[in-house]
């Protein structure tokens with residue numbers, strides 16, 4: 134059952150022939166595990182909108198910071214031939230033609246897109262649905278600021294991943310997944326259980342209303358709840374279902390339909406460039422570290438989040454653990470310049486995969502767009518077709534706010550896959566359905582803890598069963 138790392142990576146024929154490297158487990162013995170300085174749980178447990186932290190520096194200033202090499206690269210003793218970026222192309226900020234949009238405005242942009250309704254539900258549900266939408270709270274501002282810095286200095290301790298058969302790995306993972314989703318199961322699945330136990334008749338309006346309420350309050354969100362319940366109700370009516378057991382199975386099937394999207398990670402290029410984006414504190418750096426442990430071939434990391442020195446150190450620490458070379462510059466350097474160095478180094482060193490970290494603490498949509506645009510342009514110029522994937526980390530504990538972040542990042546950066554993190558710290562597992570339905574980007578990986586083995590390829594059926602399994 135489930136998807137393993139082995140069938141998660143889409144590789145070229147040549148790579149498959151050559152690579153018999155361990156895909157299921159970290160390739161090298163990890164270094165001594167470090168204790169994480171701050172618990173993720175400080176962040177995860179709040180589940181609240183994070184207060185905007187005062188910024189120490191303007192991102193624009195960072196873009197103009199003089200670019201210098203610093204002795205943090207671990208590639209070669211001798212300097213690799215990394216061409217300095219053209220001053221006018223990389224170091225200078227590009228003139229931004231987009232007019233200034235503040236977060237409040239961004240929120241209204243997003244709320245406009247949220248107004249795109251799914252197909253109008255029919256009957257009583259449609260009426261109720263329209264009432265709900267009218268009563269809905271105004272949309273919050275999207276959360277672009279970072280979480281508390283002090284919490285994220287060190288990666289999580291390393292844990293061995295089972296190296297055995299895929300089946301065993303998959304069974305082990307399913308247990309972990311179920312455990313990780315236990316808070317979500319206990320809250321909304323418990324309520325759904327109680328409701329389904331009373332189900333007798335698909336024409337019972339109160340029953341559907343109850344299901345709808347449970348899903349909406351579990352962060353599945355209004356549009357996705359509307360779609361799910363309307364489809365379920367329709368099928369239950371058509372098939373004249375009167376059994377709670379059959380309805381449970383149907384519920385899982387309909388959830389799978391929403392969640393099921395192509396999730397393979399394309400690493401068939403040489404080098405493949407993966408751009409990692411997301412708001413700080415969502416688990417971006419930690420999950421880059423975990424992902425490196427599973428990637429076959431030679432991997433390289435780029436510390437493109439230059440805003441905070443600790444973010445660079447954190448990535449270097451992951452590099453040491455996994456044996457991946459790290460390309461970095463000093464704090465405050467232009468992240469596009471780091472990306473430039475990294476692509477050059479990856480080509481020169483014959484790396485198979487390059488993962489580029491980015492900062493996510495930009496306070497306006499315009500800043501975010503300008504920075505990510507620039508990084509992508511620099512990468513594309515050096516390696517046409519790259520970046521090959523743009524992966525966004527979304528913290529599940531932030532619920533609907535995470536959904537808004539996903540829409541915004543997709544709009545500005547063309548996200549190709551989502552890594553949904555911290556599912557273990559929340560009862561908001563239903564957010565996966567909202568993201569899959571509303572953002573239009575596949576959830577490619579999920580993380581249910583701080584250990585390496587807590588990151589796993591996403592598989593719709595497995596997830597739906599782990600989430601609704603107690604139904």
Ligand SMILES: Nc1nc2c(ncn2[C@@H]2O[C@H](COP(=O)(O)OP(=O)(O)OP(=O)(O)O)[C@@H](O)[C@H]2O)c(=O)[nH]1
Nearest residue numbers: 173285413414415416417418419554555580581582
């Ligand atoms: N419980 C739990 N914690 C996680 C998970 N993924 C990451 N974390 C923790 O979340 C915290 C923040 O992760 P980071 O990787 O530092 O976040 P970031 O997005 O890179 O943020 P910056 O370092 O500020 O750039 C760390 O303590 C991680 O160990 C998860 O799936 N579950």
